[in-house]
Amino acid sequence: DAGVTQSPTHLIKTRGQQVTLRCSPKSGHDTVSWYQQALGQGPQFIFQYYEEEERQRGNFPDRFSGHQFPNYSSELNVNALLLGDSALYLCASSSPFNYEQYFGPGTRLTVT
Amino acid sequence: QKEVEQNSGPLSVPEGAIASLNCTYSDRGSQSFFWYRQYSGKSPELIMFIYSNGDKEDGRFTAQLNKASQYVSLLIRDSQPSDSATYLCAVRSLGSNYQLIWGAGTKLIIKP
Numbered sequence: 264d265a266g267v268t269q270s271p272t273h274l275i276k277t278r279g280q281q282v283t284l285r286c287s288p289k290s291g292h293d294t295v296s297w298y299q300q301a302l303g304q305g306p307q308f309i310f311q312y313y314e315e316e317e318r319q320r321g322n323f324p325d326r327f328s329g330h331q332f333p334n335y336s337s338e339l340n341v342n343a344l345l346l347g348d349s350a351l352y353l354c355a356s357s358s359p360f361n362y363e364q365y366f367g368p369g370t371r372l373t374v375t
Numbered sequence: 376q377k378e379v380e381q382n383s384g385p386l387s388v389p390e391g392a393i394a395s396l397n398c399t400y401s402d403r404g405s406q407s408f409f410w411y412r413q414y415s416g417k418s419p420e421l422i423m424f425i426y427s428n429g430d431k432e433d434g435r436f437t438a439q440l441n442k443a444s445q446y447v448s449l450l451i452r453d454s455q456p457s458d459s460a461t462y463l464c465a466v467r468s469l470g471s472n473y474q475l476i477w478g479a480g481t482k483l484i485i486k487p
Binding site: 296303304305306307308311319321351353362363364365366367368369 | 417
């Protein structure tokens with residue numbers, strides 16, 4: 264049973280550039296949530312996708328956008344990168360019948 | 376502002392002893408409670424969840440929920456050096472819709 268997968272593992276970008284991160288949910292899961300985690304802090308909720316629509320959004324600017332595909336995989340896009348966007352980006356999937364979220368390995372984004 | 380509070384630690388416990396981790400939350404409407412373990416540089420791993428008042432045991436782990444006092448705790452019996460990690464508490468409430476509210480985590484160190 265494949266768990267949650269994310270790509271790429273690491274990424275280095277320059278300020279002002281755009282980045283796309285990808286996530287495939289655990290088998291049987293149809294809901295994908297994205298989080299940003301800075302060093303020494305808990306995950307911060309970015310948004311959640313269900314049935315190809317953004318179901319809820321945290322306190323992140325419009326530079327952060329996403330998409331969910333018919334196969335439930337998801338992308339997180341960040342435009343006009345800032346130094347402060349450097350963080351671990353986590354994807355978590357869940358099923359419609361319970362609330363437990365399972366995380367992928369994360370993508371470490373460094374903005375220089 | 377709905378909040379989840381954890382002592383940042385580090386909490387140092389001798390090998391073989393019981394480690395006790397605590398989490399308090401502000402939203403009385405909270406319904407689902409989760410404990411995640413996060414090793415340095417890795418993503419969070421779900422280890423326990425609890426929905427009802429009382430204790431829930433899974434191997435060496437016991438989650439305790441007291442909704443009247445608005446706290447949830449995690450006990451780790453027979454602590455092992457491999458239990459050394461940051462433990463994150465997450466809470467879901469009707470007020471937060473589908474969003475998990477996260478604590479900043481408690482760093483646990485098990486001393487051999």
